[in-house]
Amino acid sequence: MGRKRIIDYLLALVIVISLNFFLPRLLPGDPLLSIYGEDALITMTPEAKVELTRRMGLDKPLWEQFFNYLSGIVKGDLGYSYYFQGPVLDLLLGALPWTLLLTGLALIISTLIGFILGVESGWRKGRLADQGLLTGFMFLNGFPDLVIGLFLLLLFGVVLGLFPLGGAMTPYSQLTGVSLLLDVLHHLFLPLSALVLTEIASCYLLTRTTVVTLLEEPFILTARAKGIKPKNIRYRHVGRNSLLPIVTRTGVRLGRLFTGALFIETIFAYPGMGLLIYRAILGRDFPLIQGVFFLVAVVILLINFFVELIYPRIDPRVKNNAY
């Protein structure tokens, strides 16, 4: 990866941080209002307002505030949540593992299933199985994540009552060991299925298109002519190469998975970053909104950066390009 690309990432980080800092301060009106939100402000006494303005340095010049904000971030101080009565960083660290569990598993499962179905379907292009899968997934792709979550909640949670309607584990149950794990999985099942269903279609469609294009390449013809078994061609030659676009698009897919998690966690009251954002918006808890925005943006930037870093190893052809 060239120096230009690294600078791109640094600039993206600068944009994220500046938006977080300047957006609330540049809006008309009291910056305290934008930072804490209306509801919190109403409950404050005038003395508390003055004290907060002083303590947060809002009476100082803008550049000095920005410098303080930056040094706060470096020290891990993301502010204080008025709504939840706690440091923003603690709230984020409490929610992050659940979201990572949910999106990480969804990413792995949807990639595996979508990839295998995509290869098999593209290999059988035009036949009944391919047509059926293609039409099915195109319909599935038409359902927004919000709606898929709702359907699952309504069918399996409300009507059939097979799964819990919310939470990540049974509260106050004091389960341990295997029963705790089962309880967590039981709660995870519906949100995870919803997220997998929203992601699997695009993974399948992408793989299938790549496979169909790859099958017309000369190196496949060569492999056939050499007498390599079809099964080996299908996965060693075609499959391996059709993984490339899926890896390149990890960044886009993570963004999409996060968006999905946002809605699905809200629907299933799953205590991750998505639900935290929803609650923060509901309570107009601006320090928390900013904190979540900052953390999620940084995590996605880092993963994207890492993917681009290892990409030349997976596909040596990009080394020759000017990336």
Added chain:
Amino acid sequence: MHINYVRGFKENRLGRLGIIFLALILSIAFLAPVLTAYSPRQVSENILQPPSQKHWLGTNDLGQDIWSRVIFGARTSFITALSVGILTVTLAVFIGCSAALLRGIYERFVLRLIDIFLIIPNILLLLLTAAYLRPGPVTMVIVLSIFNWPGCARIIRAQTLTLQEKSHIKAAKTFGAGTFYILVKHIIPDLGPILASSFIAHARRAVFMEAGLAFLGISDPLLISWGTIINRALQYSYLNNWYWLLPPALGLSLTVMAFSFLGYTLEEILNPRLKVGKNAGD
């Protein structure tokens, strides 16, 4: 190459389905006042009623008729989709074409900006901005468009660069045509297919983004939106209120699907051309 859009859509099964869905939603949105006896905002004391002869889909927690809220929601969804589609594509044409025509440091600046914007997931930018601005319908359209143009602008710039090398445009130049004349008379008409598919893609995104933001409670609470209806219904899901949850969800899916299917079909009709555009200059 001559493209027969009408035949292309007629011959494609998904294309026909897309047009039927779109027509259905459009006519519901257009005829909304005729299809219901109630105003979608009219509050009454008959709250949380199940479906009946009087209220086809029951009433919500404020006693408003759910059916009329759902069909008026189609209007919000549609108007947002069309406006965002038009505004995003216009922005992208303006920025993409100007970058390709003016070249130099301006082009490098624009490309860099696009690269950086594409790294940050735009849902995050949207959420943060919307949380502060509490957008009404117009601000919502502007915010959605501002965060959606970069990908589209990049494709348009690449295609404009390719088009500039075409002989009919070179011929126009030798006849003394100015940059602006070439842009309006030759380049923009030739970009037609790409503009159409970008428009559909962005209209589709706008439909679920608008509903999503409304669902999260970020947009104007007075706006009648499928997202808001779903959010309200979810708070009463213990009532097993499928008649309240499903209709807005179905409306949303139908609209998104209509745009998706139109998009697939268009891509299939145009594929050879689009492929050329994607490889060039990227």
